[in-house]
Amino acid sequence: PSYTKADIKQIVQDEQVEFIRVTFTDVLGAIKNVEVPVSQLDKVLDNDLMFDGSSIEGFVRINESDMYLYPDLSTFMIFPWATDEHGGKVARLIADVYSKDRTPFKGDPRIALKDAVARAEAEGFTAFNVGTEPEFFLFKLDEKGEPTMELNDHGNYFDLAPLDRGENVRREIVLTLEKMGFEVEAAHHEVAAGQHEVDFKYSDAVDMADKIQTFKLVVKTIARKNGYYATFMPKPVSGINGSGMHTNMSLFDKDGNVFDGHDADKNLGLSDTAMHFLGGVLKHAPALTALANPTVNSYKRLTPGFEAPVYVAWSASNRSPMVRVPASRGLATRLELRSVDPTTNPYTVLAAILSAGLDGIDNKLEPSAHVDKNIYLMDENERKKAGIVNLPDTLLAALDELANDDVVIDAIGTHITDKFIEAKKIEYTSYRQFVSQWELDNYFMNY
Numbered sequence: 001p002s003y004t005k006a007d008i009k010q011i012v013q014d015e016q017v018e019f020i021r022v023t024f025t026d027v028l029g030a031i032k033n034v035e036v037p038v039s040q041l042d043k044v045l046d047n048d049l050m051f052d053g054s055s056i057e058g059f060v061r062i063n064e065s066d067m068y069l070y071p072d073l074s075t076f077m078i079f080p081w082a083t084d085e086h087g088g089k090v091a092r093l094i095a096d097v098y099s100k101d102r103t104p105f106k107g108d109p110r111i112a113l114k115d116a117v118a119r120a121e122a123e124g125f126t127a128f129n130v131g132t133e134p135e136f137f138l139f140k141l142d143e144k145g146e147p148t149m150e151l152n153d154h155g156n157y158f159d160l161a162p163l164d165r166g167e168n169v170r171r172e173i174v175l176t177l178e179k180m181g182f183e184v185e186a187a188h189h190e191v192a193a194g195q196h197e198v199d200f201k202y203s204d205a206v207d208m209a210d211k212i213q214t215f216k217l218v219v220k221t222i223a224r225k226n227g228y229y230a231t232f233m234p235k236p237v238s239g240i241n242g243s244g245m246h247t248n249m250s251l252f253d254k255d256g257n258v259f260d261g262h263d264a265d266k267n268l269g270l271s272d273t274a275m276h277f278l279g280g281v282l283k284h285a286p287a288l289t290a291l292a293n294p295t296v297n298s299y300k301r302l303t304p305g306f307e308a309p310v311y312v313a314w315s316a317s318n319r320s321p322m323v324r325v326p327a328s329r330g331l332a333t334r335l336e337l338r339s340v341d342p343t344t345n346p347y348t349v350l351a352a353i354l355s356a357g358l359d360g361i362d363n364k365l366e367p368s369a370h371v372d373k374n375i376y377l378m379d380e381n382e383r384k385k386a387g388i389v390n391l392p393d394t395l396l397a398a399l400d401e402l403a404n405d406d407v408v409i410d411a412i413g414t415h416i417t418d419k420f421i422e423a424k425k426i427e428y429t430s431y432r433q434f435v436s437q438w439e440l441d442n443y444f445m446n447y
């Protein structure tokens with residue numbers, strides 16, 4: 001909703017809000033916030049709230065640590081749950097980060113996404129619309145409130161209670177999201193035990209990225225209230241499906257959905273623009289993987305046999321490739337990128353996907369032919385003939401792809417790219433130094 005400063009002051013007074021939480025997202029995708037008592041509201045609304053950016057992941061050095069938060073007034077909302085012990089109300093505003101000299105900060109992922117959207121607008125598009133399908137697992141909490149590795153149920157895809165014990169939690173999540181302005185389209189039990197999915201209606205990319213961050217907060221909060229721990233880790237349990245966040249997207253202009261080709265017999269009903277966008281996404285897929293799948297654990301999901309993609313390919317009929325073209329046409333004509341997982345930073349990944357697609361449009365890139373066979377049943381030769389390449393299979397390989405892709409680097413800027421790669425290489429090295437149970441099981445007795 002569009003609020004003025006005066007609207008917000010009025011609501012804060014009428015609802016007796018006690019605290020204002022001003023949030024932003026760091027380079028690695030974590031939500032951060034500065035919370036102030038309501039007496040500081042004017043300062044917040046006047047873009048005068050300062051914080052020390054030097055301790056935020058991927059932000060700045062100690063000697064330039066003063067930063068400003070510029071709240072986006074349209075993101076104002078009061079959390080529908082009590083946030084302190086005496087039940088006082090807390091409101092939030094999502095902010096852009098500005099430097100001390102009051103210029104937009106190059107390390108702010110939300111600003112990077114806004115810049116990418118502005119480039120699309122300059123090419124005549126009115127919106128980059130995105131709808132995501134985030135999945136998560138619910139684990140039981142123990143008596144001390146610590147998460148256990150025990151899943152909340154033994155349910156299966158689209159199961160009903162009593163098998164699906166997550167039903168009540170899921171309903172409460174849906175109702176809470178609706179109170180917060182989400183249009184929830186569907187919520188169901190997923191394929192794995194303890195795994196759930198909630199889908200909400202597509203929106204322009206910045207709003208969707210904001211919603212993804214809010215969504216995670218809601219899921220974690222409501223799960224805990226019900227005695228569960230929610231995790232968006234892509235593969236918490238080996239041997240069963242992991243959690244993805246399929247990302248549906250389309251470009252709109254003043255006449256509607258530009259991806260719709262209006263001719264079912266040509267390109268599966270996709271427009272030339274959609275084909276070129278797809279060509280760009282396929283071309284840049286290896287580098288996009290570093291952002292879409294940014295954790296060591298992400299690559300344990302991207303393995304054959306669990307409905308997650310492993311190859312750079314696209315299809316209309318088949319769910320094994322990286323990009324699927326869902327059957328709906330008209331306003332719902334879209335591309336579904338299936339590799340993305342919920343550990344992604346939604347701002348940087350959407351900036352990068354959009355820029356990859358625009359590169360395809362600008363340079364009229366043609367996608368490879370669509371693959372309608374099950375790719376997992378093709379051998380390496382068949383895949384080679386069909387022009388199908390592998391997605392990077394480790395975080396390190398994906399980071400190397402990112403470091404060599406100027407379109408994706410431009411999309412998020414060199415500040416974010418450098419800080420991201422630096423932090424992720426440290427993460428990878430730390431992982432590599434750890435000796436796992438698998439290694440002990442396989443090597444200890446054999447050597």
Ligand code: ADP
Binds near residue numbers: 202
């Ligand atoms: P499926 O089951 O085929 O994977 P869903 O019906 O669950 O897909 O919908 C997935 C998402 O696609 C939803 O978030 C929906 O709002 C979104 N969506 C629908 N039309 C568009 C569009 N034109 N652009 C982007 N996202 C869209």
Ligand code: MG
Binds near residue numbers: 135190197
């Ligand atoms: Mg799903």
Ligand code: MG
Binds near residue numbers: 133246336
């Ligand atoms: Mg899907």
